[in-house]
Amino acid sequence: MSLDPNKMLAPRLQSMEESATIKMAQKARDLASKGINVISLTLGEPDFDTPEFIKNAAYEALKKGDTKYTPVPGTLALRKAISEKFLKENNLDYNPAQIVVSNGAKQSIANICMSVLGPGDEAIVLAPYWVSYAEIVRFSGGIPVIVSAGIDEDFKPDAQKIKEALSPKTKLLIFSSPCNPSGSVWSEKELKDIADVIADHPTCLVISDEIYEYINFEDQHVSLGSFENMKDRVATVNGFSKGFAMTGWRLGYMGGPQWLADACNKVQGQITSGAASFSQAAATVALQHSKEEVLAMKKAFLERRDLMLTALKEIPGILLNLPKGAFYIFMDVSSYFGKTNGDITIQDADDFAETMLTEAHVGMVSGIAFGDHKCVRLSYAASNEHLIEAAKRLKNTLETFK
Ligand code: PMP
Numbered sequence: 001m002s003l004d005p006n007k008m009l010a011p012r013l014q015s016m017e018e019s020a021t022i023k024m025a026q027k028a029r030d031l032a033s034k035g036i037n038v039i040s041l042t043l044g045e046p047d048f049d050t051p052e053f054i055k056n057a058a059y060e061a062l063k064k065g066d067t068k069y070t071p072v073p074g075t076l077a078l079r080k081a082i083s084e085k086f087l088k089e090n091n092l093d094y095n096p097a098q099i100v101v102s103n104g105a106k107q108s109i110a111n112i113c114m115s116v117l118g119p120g121d122e123a124i125v126l127a128p129y130w131v132s133y134a135e136i137v138r139f140s141g142g143i144p145v146i147v148s149a150g151i152d153e154d155f156k157p158d159a160q161k162i163k164e165a166l167s168p169k170t171k172l173l174i175f176s177s178p179c180n181p182s183g184s185v186w187s188e189k190e191l192k193d194i195a196d197v198i199a200d201h202p203t204c205l206v207i208s209d210e211i212y213e214y215i216n217f218e219d220q221h222v223s224l225g226s227f228e229n230m231k232d233r234v235a236t237v238n239g240f241s242k243g244f245a246m247t248g249w250r251l252g253y254m255g256g257p258q259w260l261a262d263a264c265n266k267v268q269g270q271i272t273s274g275a276a277s278f279s280q281a282a283a284t285v286a287l288q289h290s291k292e293e294v295l296a297m298k299k300a301f302l303e304r305r306d307l308m309l310t311a312l313k314e315i316p317g318i319l320l321n322l323p324k325g326a327f328y329i330f331m332d333v334s335s336y337f338g339k340t341n342g343d344i345t346i347q348d349a350d351d352f353a354e355t356m357l358t359e360a361h362v363g364m365v366s367g368i369a370f371g372d373h374k375c376v377r378l379s380y381a382a383s384n385e386h387l388i389e390a391a392k393r394l395k396n397t398l399e400t401f402k
């Protein structure tokens with residue numbers, strides 16, 4: 001007798017959406033595997049290889065037999081290097097015991113949500129948000145409370161809006177700066193205003209996701225946790241995937257109050273036992289090395305951003321902000337809703353992304369999964385040639401929609 005998945009799967013799994021970024025990336029791959037020349041600007045992944053010195057550090061670690069379990073929250077060497085980085089670059093004073101290294105920043109966020117949220121607890125998620133925040137909150141038993149800002153507000157909900165969303169049930173606030181998907185960067189003043197609102201609330205912890213810290217084109221990066229009144233109210237999440245082009249190494253980390261680090265350690269001890277030993281050895285070297293390679297990648301991303309923005313501005317009806325960080329363009333395409341090429345009518349952002357994939361062979365992700373119904377996200381972590389060609393294809397295809 002075979003099992004009925006509908007009876008077998010837990011409600012928390014059934015109500016969970018598949019990751020839209022990963023789903024669209026797979027759709028683009030599927031189309032490409034049929035021999036179609038697809039340009040996939042779906043996944044948020046640097047197209048650069050991991051810098052050579054980091055790979056060499058991993059080879060060395062493997063050769064030395066660094067192939068065993070590490071302490072659950074990460075090796076002391078890596079946690080010390082992270083603690084020094086936090087102090088030097090972010091003005092954050094977390095000792096190594098307050099740091100937990102995980103299998104990606106994604107797991108750091110999941111550890112925190114599972115540690116803090118219980119049934120009925122609310123987590124304020126600033127929209128547009130990274131696709132996994134709302135799903136991880138729900139999976140942890142909490143309720144996402146979405147606070148949004150549109151392109152006219154540079155996609156940054158202000159402190160007043162956050163204040164209005166706080167309730168006695170609020171346990172968390174989650175956002176990323178630089179932001180995935182909008183590329184927006186919160187200024188020091190904007191962060192200070194948020195800090196002042198949160199400091200007055202008795203139960204709200206903040207997850208400040210700073211994974212795009214090194215891909216910030218204009219401002220000095222500011223960590224929310226560095227404000228005096230936020231010292232024990234913030235979990236600072238960061239990782240190696242983006243700035244160091246280490247997505248496949250699966251390494252992220254959090255720094256936060258001792259009670260929270262202890263909780264994440266406990267969750268992780270039961271779920272994964274920690275991150276890979278040789279990834280951690282290489283990441284320790286990455287943090288201690290000069291930032292030459294990181295800066296070179298940032299420079300390339302900036303050139304690509306400007307190239308792509310210039311090309312997209314040639315397409316009528318698309319609204320753009322100036323993304324100051326990360327490697328995404330989050331564009332408002334709502335003026336195309338209701339337009340048709342005779343065969344296909346674009347009703348919403350999902351249709352727009354789907355149609356651009358099937359008709360223009362350019363992969364992107366609908367804004368709906370990021371909590372914004374008017375926009376789509378393009379990742380410009382791709383070659384100049386691909387970006388120019390993608391923009392040309394979009395222009396040609398969109399011209400046929402009236
Ligand atoms: N936060 C944000 C905002 C991201 O874009 C990503 C990218 N996937 C992550 C967290 C997770 O990164 P990773 O698990 O690869 O460290």
Ligand code: GLU
Pocket residue numbers: 019021022042043044045106130131132180
């Ligand atoms: N964070 C990346 C993105 O937004 C990678 C995919 C994922 O983990 O969702 O595309």
